């Protein structure tokens with residue numbers, strides 16, 4: 001029997017536009033960690049459960065596992081530079097971003113870049129290949145502003161365009 005080649009799922013997923021979040025966590029030694037993430041997914045409404053898939057070996061994932069908590073910062077349209085910063089591997093991410101600790105048992109809140117924030121406690125973790133699926137029980141959701149969400153698809157950041165009462169995904173991507 002001939003073996004099927006292993007498919008590359010990246011073109012598939014780049015054609016699946018999403019919002020953009022930064023997952024943050026405070027390590028037990030008090031150091032803040034965070035990474036840009038589009039793998040956010042809702043799992044259940046009751047109990048309210050959200051999952052993110054984080055690369056194994058990531059210091060942000062390690063902080064999430066060690067502290068048992070993380071925060072989902074949903075970025076608004078004007079926060080593209082924050083998305084880029086938290087995907088860059090830069091070690092001074094938190095020196096270049098305004099953040100605050102609302103609750104010591106949760107992750108840092110990106111108070112300027114986020115429009116909505118969810119604080120989560122780790123409920124379950126599944127390691128699958130090069131990533132870990134982290135289920136979080138949402139303990140608080142806070143809306144910081146009514147700014148529109150930043151979008152990501154086709155390997156580009158994008159913005160919503162308003163048309164009358166309807167909202168359409170704009171292909172006037174921010175480049």
Ligand SMILES: Cc1cc2nc3c(=O)[nH]c(=O)nc-3n(C[C@H](O)[C@H](O)[C@H](O)COP(=O)(O)O)c2cc1C
Nearest residue numbers: 035036037038039053054055058059060087088089
């Ligand atoms: C738009 C975008 C979405 C991303 N989504 C994820 C994700 O869902 N999971 C992941 O592990 N990495 C994701 N990344 C890559 C991480 O943000 C990047 O590797 C980051 O440097 C990891 O931080 P770390 O140094 O804490 O590991 C994404 C990058 C971009 C630009």
